[in-house]
Amino acid sequence: MIRHLLIVAVAATTLVVAMPTARAVKLFDQNDNVLAIDSGAASFSPLAESSGNVVDQTISPGPTGSTKYLNFGKEQTGFIVTPAFGASTVQSLQLRAANDAPARDPLTYELYGTNDAISSGNNSLGDQESWSLISSGATGLDTDPGRHALGAIEDIVNAASYASYKMIFPTLRDTADSNANSMQIADVQLFTDLAGAGSTVLASGDPTLAVTHDAVKSLSSYPDGENPTLALDGDVNNKYLNRGGEDSGLILSRADNKPTVIESLTFTTGGDAPGRDPLSWDLYGTNDPITSLDNSRGLDENWTLVDSGVSGLEEDPGRNMTVGAQPVDGIEAYGAYRLVFTSLRGSPGERLMQVGDILIEGRIVPEPSSFVLLGVGALAALTFSRRR
Known part of the structure; x- marks a missing residue:
């Protein structure tokens, strides 16, 4: 009987593994949990x-x-x-x-x-x-x-x-x-x-x-009408602006608390001031509960570097313009992410960072289809054992 149970379980697992990779979906929007941050030290001079x-x-x-x-x-x-x-x-x-x-x-x-x-x-x-x-x-x-x-x-x-x-x-x-x-x-x-x-x-x-010498203070702040949720609302005609400039960014997690694997980032420029465009980024992940506050350095959690890359805005595409998706080498699933913009077009000396929109795509984990197949396998095994 045990041998038959193992065969059924292996078959169910094989079905899961053999499934085509799920199509990337939009992972975050303006209704999720979003914090403005500036991970750099609180020092900046014109x-x-x-x-x-x-x-x-x-x-x-x-x-x-x-x-x-x-x-x-x-x-x-x-x-x-x-x-x-x-x-x-x-x-x-x-x-x-x-x-x-x-x-x-x-x-x-x-x-x-x-x-x-x-x-x-x-x-x-x-x-x-x-x-x-x-x-x-x-x-x-x-x-x-x-x-x-x-x-x-x-x-x-x-x-x-x-x-x-x-x-x-x-x-x-x-x-x-x-x-x-x-x-x-x-x-x-x-x-x-x-x-x-x-x-x-x-x-x-x-x-x-x-x-x-202040390791806690952050230079992060934003106008009320240019808050970080606007980077995720899909509307290219508004923007997220952070007065922290270089090393500012955001922390984000889903409202349903599901872990995700980020596979790509697609950026849209803000409506003015090209010098504020982010040119490069670092992406970190964590499974810790988020205790960092809005407009903090965002360092209260244990963060793992997921990937680093460019925004695709190296050549100015114009205002309110979207460029191609930038791949993210994401493998592990995390419950929250910290996205930090490590350089701006106007760096050094540019005090403001802005972005019109960020489309973040990837996989929600666990994938529902996997659970379904595992459930089918478990049910089959249980049914088989009862018949024996």
Whole structure:
């Protein structure tokens, strides 16, 4: 009897395996669970106001405005610098206020040093090296010195020599002010002796990186009429826009909680501003319950990289235009996905990401036909056993 049961079960399984692969279907729409995210660190600067300006020791306006370093990550942002001066023992520092918006002035600092080679990336957490805290305290801008004015020189108790420095600004003058949408500073200078004496350490052209120490904050946000569900509604005349720019995207799961295998992505451009078009993507999957919040970094779950690819928008097809499907090498089924846009047409420097529509196709798992066949096999086996 057992032999006959095994034969029936194997036959049923063979039928399932031999079935043609189910035709890809649309997996997600505007009625499913969708979150806006920005998986990158909360650090972003306009090209004309990048971290290199913080060491140029000039306030002369360039062709695009006054030279300053501005970071939309606000508190806990800063910079890494490797001075051409070489290793130094810093014993005092001085900051210069930027050209406008006093509310953005940093009021406190943390200064770190390292002798490691710098491997952290721009707009990262700046944590790929071993850093030692040298000093922390007031920036000397406690009382507003005026725009473009130097703050008080702050002395540091330090006897250690370092080749690279990281300065973080934990607090700003007035974060409640509507103008405090960023942190900004015109210049920073480090000195090898107390009271600004000795040699100046920082100079124009020193390699710098914008960084943040806030691993939780996200730059993701969107206008009410351009929310992430609009990327899945099939209407090419609206769009999803995210102010996080590069590394923004979305988390999505089906309303019926069924796991899926994504096999292709088809993108439609937004209605304006070609620089906002996503050019490349990373797709991650998880079977964890989603605990990440809307407009978070979307990293609260354990994510597995499914595939990486391009959007098909490398050559601008025009506005509200759909390009060909991009294949996804999806094998495993997941209950939720995180789609991150890793580059934009206008990168670097483009702060906004937008997409008119994303058609996501693949398979819903388990396929109903498989269950039917397995059920038939089980029923046949049970019937056979009863007859015996």
